[in-house]
Amino acid sequence: MRKIKLSVPSLTEARNRRKEETLKVFYSLKDEYKGIGNGKTYSVLTYGCQGNEADSEVMTGILEELGYTQSDDEYNADVVLLNTCAIRQNAENRVWGVLGRLKGMKKTNPDMIIGISGCMPQEPEATQKIMESYPHIDLIFGTHNIGNLPKLLYEAYMSKSKVIEVLSTQGNILEGAPVKRALKHKAWVNIMFGCDEFCTYCIVPYTRGKERSRDKEDIIKEVMELKEEGYKEITLLGQNVNAYGKDKYDDYSFGDLLMDLDKIGIDRIKYTTSHPRDFDEKTINAMATCKHVIPWLHLPVQSGDDDILKSMNRKYNMERYHYIIDELKRRVPGIAITTDIIVGFPNETEEQFEHTLDLVRYCEYDGAYTFVYSPREGTPAAKMPDNISAEEKDQRLYRLNDLINEYALKGNERFIGEVVEVLVDGDSKNGEDMMCGYTRHNKLCHFKADNKDIVGQEVKVKVTEAKTWFIVGELYNE
Numbered sequence: 001m002r003k004i005k006l007s008v009p010s011l012t013e014a015r016n017r018r019k020e021e022t023l024k025v026f027y028s029l030k031d032e033y034k035g036i037g038n039g040k041t042y043s044v045l046t047y048g049c050q051g052n053e054a055d056s057e058v059m060t061g062i063l064e065e066l067g068y069t070q071s072d073d074e075y076n077a078d079v080v081l082l083n084t085c086a087i088r089q090n091a092e093n094r095v096w097g098v099l100g101r102l103k104g105m106k107k108t109n110p111d112m113i114i115g116i117s118g119c120m121p122q123e124p125e126a127t128q129k130i131m132e133s134y135p136h137i138d139l140i141f142g143t144h145n146i147g148n149l150p151k152l153l154y155e156a157y158m159s160k161s162k163v164i165e166v167l168s169t170q171g172n173i174l175e176g177a178p179v180k181r182a183l184k185h186k187a188w189v190n191i192m193f194g195c196d197e198f199c200t201y202c203i204v205p206y207t208r209g210k211e212r213s214r215d216k217e218d219i220i221k222e223v224m225e226l227k228e229e230g231y232k233e234i235t236l237l238g239q240n241v242n243a244y245g246k247d248k249y250d251d252y253s254f255g256d257l258l259m260d261l262d263k264i265g266i267d268r269i270k271y272t273t274s275h276p277r278d279f280d281e282k283t284i285n286a287m288a289t290c291k292h293v294i295p296w297l298h299l300p301v302q303s304g305d306d307d308i309l310k311s312m313n314r315k316y317n318m319e320r321y322h323y324i325i326d327e328l329k330r331r332v333p334g335i336a337i338t339t340d341i342i343v344g345f346p347n348e349t350e351e352q353f354e355h356t357l358d359l360v361r362y363c364e365y366d367g368a369y370t371f372v373y374s375p376r377e378g379t380p381a382a383k384m385p386d387n388i389s390a391e392e393k394d395q396r397l398y399r400l401n402d403l404i405n406e407y408a409l410k411g412n413e414r415f416i417g418e419v420v421e422v423l424v425d426g427d428s429k430n431g432e433d434m435m436c437g438y439t440r441h442n443k444l445c446h447f448k449a450d451n452k453d454i455v456g457q458e459v460k461v462k463v464t465e466a467k468t469w470f471i472v473g474e475l476y477n478e
């Protein structure tokens, strides 16, 4: 009989929001764990949002500190960690598929340790299923346990049992953990963790704990260090960055943070994700005045219908959303705006869906992530009738995407003939002599380059062509 440590997580516990102060925890590595990865390899696979990617960079940092080196084969290593996402059923299905594939790998490499982390283990059903049906998984840990990775790995080596550590707590703030950043010119910077919005369809407040902000001094210090190290761009991360500071300061909010970070002088500052409810005048002002904050905003709307928004618990209406968009377009001329939209939410009528189409026409989005509603066990919406047929949901998604694409193309065409600044990421998939990167409006740009020594630099490109998903241009020399 396998020994199972600790019980499965609890969504009821995870829903609690108590008044306790958030603990700031400093990472430190105990001597007994040092070198446990010497001579061994690792692979970290990431399935979630940018916050999940940032977590993977911390896990990678810890693994390298322990002595592990990155494996050439992402599915075969001495330690394979799957950092998972629970936002929609199809995100989970991908992970179940990979778990099946890893089973075969483990047969040829029985000493391999397979771990699963991130948002899926925070769900009781998922953890239960892994415990019962996936005996080849050695390690299960949640979003609140990343700093414990050395101990968990050590236990996985020492014991013959599955090691499970998933806390359904409100969460603390981990500072000082090693980070292995994937790129040398662009960096994620967490400014806050968790979410207190409780949109009725969403699992994140349960998997990530309460909304908690990092100390502004810690964020400012991290960005100063990134600038010193030569980073050109930072993306500030949080599920609802506009609520930054609310749990901590009386008179310091997201707009103030943008102003302070702007002074550091790092080339590009962007942020995700914004919530219209907390998007305030200070932030609009910072967008309009900060030189380094790029003219791009991702402002998820989810629906263009007031009743659906209410049923989603989004706490704003179309009037307020229109106001924010109008103000931003007025104060930040040419700003690129993108969004997230869900179709087929419980009880969404054809007319309500058409309100979403009207909103897209009004905002003329530069792009959008569009999703079919996916019920998440334990959320309030999961108790509502999932009463839009699969065909109808697909139809709505199709019609919505058609309209979104029309405006995305228009949003790209406006740059034809202009010279834009592109921060170069690397080789483009569009041809051997091509490279790609992003403009200050966050537009993906492909361009021809003979000298490929420009990764991480900002170059000038004259735009010659616009497609739905990207623009094309030529290097421009004044």
Ligand code: SAH
Pocket: 087, 088, 201, 202, 203, 204, 238, 239, 240, 273, 274, 275, 300, 302, 340, 341, 342, 371, 372, 373, 374, 375, 376
């Ligand atoms: N905190 C961010 C993003 C969270 S997840 C925000 O509030 O915008 C990213 C997107 O996934 C959401 O904006 C939403 O459009 C979508 N999403 C979340 N839960 C979903 C669900 N149950 N079904 C379908 N889409 C969902």
Ligand code: SF4
Pocket: 195, 196, 197, 198, 199, 202, 203, 204, 205, 239, 240, 275
């Ligand atoms: Fe989910 Fe809403 Fe929080 Fe975004 S703001 S993470 S959609 S609950």
Ligand code: F3S
Pocket: 047, 048, 049, 050, 051, 052, 084, 085, 086, 087, 118, 119, 203, 204, 207, 208
């Ligand atoms: Fe997915 Fe968790 Fe992010 S559910 S979207 S990885 S917060």
